[in-house]
Amino acid sequence: MSKGFRMKPFHLLIVVAALFGSWPATASPAAPDANAIRARVNRELRVAAIAQKILAANLESCPRKSLQYGLGLARLDEASSPQLRVALTEALGLREYPTAFAVVPGSAGELAGIRAGDRIVAINGVKWPTGDGLDVSARKAFWDAFQSGQQSAVLQVDAQRGDQPFQFHLTGKPSCTASVVLINQSSENATTFGSRIEIHSALEALLQDDSELAFIISHEVAHVILEHTGPGKEAQIRDKVVRQRIEIEADELGVLLMARAGFDPAAAARAESRRYQKNGPVTRGLGLNGVYMPPKERDAFLARRADEVRLQLETEASDR
Ligand SMILES: [Zn+2]
Known part of the structure; x- marks a missing residue:
């Protein structure tokens, strides 16, 4: 804002x-x-x-x-x-x-x-x-x-x-510098350019659990923190190999960011599977996951990451 x-x-x-x-x-x-x-x-x-x-x-x-x-x-x-x-x-x-x-x-x-x-x-x-x-x-x-x-x-x-x-x-x-806005869009998506994050209204409506929406926002904030997008970064976003790596990095950091803010990191996998279920049967049947990991793989990755993050935060808390 x-x-x-x-x-x-x-x-x-x-x-x-x-x-x-x-x-x-x-x-x-x-x-x-x-x-x-x-x-x-x-x-x-x-x-x-x-x-x-x-x-x-x-x-x-x-x-x-x-x-x-x-x-x-x-x-x-x-x-x-x-x-x-x-x-x-x-x-x-x-x-x-x-x-x-x-x-x-x-x-x-x-x-x-x-x-x-x-x-x-x-x-x-x-x-x-x-x-x-x-x-x-x-x-x-x-x-x-x-x-x-x-x-x-x-x-x-x-x-x-x-x-x-x-x-x-x-x-x-x-706070971290980023503006997070709700925009009127019928696709279940969120995008980031530089430090501007746009959450599509259809995705906000789909994710009624705050922790699930927190993962979506955290994933985008991770893109901002890691400076993945913005002026001059357009080419790397279009490169499929780079993009796949970027998306994994944003998932990885995103789960940590949401947990630090007090949201249940297990909601990350739930949010993505809810979004996936919302995709049409054709998209699902063809396995069109684009630049993201295949759904099952991503689900397992996010669940594993949630466990890691929980452990990390517990260790940090006991070290204090
Ligand atoms: Zn992303």
Whole structure:
């Protein structure tokens, strides 16, 4: 979430998309209803919460680190349709002023006490302008303060809940640098480019067990840590032999990353077999496992790796 943060409030859905992934591209021109908006944000929060645990627990392994706050702010945009404005207010409590619409469970924002629906009055002392005039530069200063503030260790947030003013001091959570987003895709897949990880919505829906989804995210985070993808690495991704090696490395490290974050490493094999079962009978019949190990082999590999990792963590714990 540290990357791709756009706050030009032309359209709220774009802001939501920039923060938490993309709004379903297939959404009809009619405004989504409040239930759909809430459901979507909850799914994005689920992905964000799991990702955040993995990224914070594996700090020592990461080549690049940054701070995470896990706080999404947005406001109703004047340009949105009246129906959309109503739905967004109903679903997320959004108004004309900046509002905390998403607070990632376990994040700095939640730990400090911010709740979804809180009105945000100022960030690091930079106030959202009040009054009738449309003070564009003051508004921009507020969003700039929110964005740049997340690069410093502490974020001071003045808020209002009902009539009650609050001041929150958020301490950023040191984490591996990666942005993990939910994107609207009907294939059960996840991809990584550089430090951007995209989890397809169909895969998130398939894996209702958090530990299973944690393996998928951990496998992708392993690609980020091992710097497998990104600009200049396109050729190696296309080379089948290299790619097979890369995928094994990501499985191997992925199981360790999820276990360090407190997820059951045995869920790795379960996640992959669930995904495999979802493949069509033709794909299964032909054994089209692409760059991955054949399913049975991969299953055994992940199960063995889970045992190894459990042992490793037990040994580390007893050495302390
Ligand atoms: Zn992979």
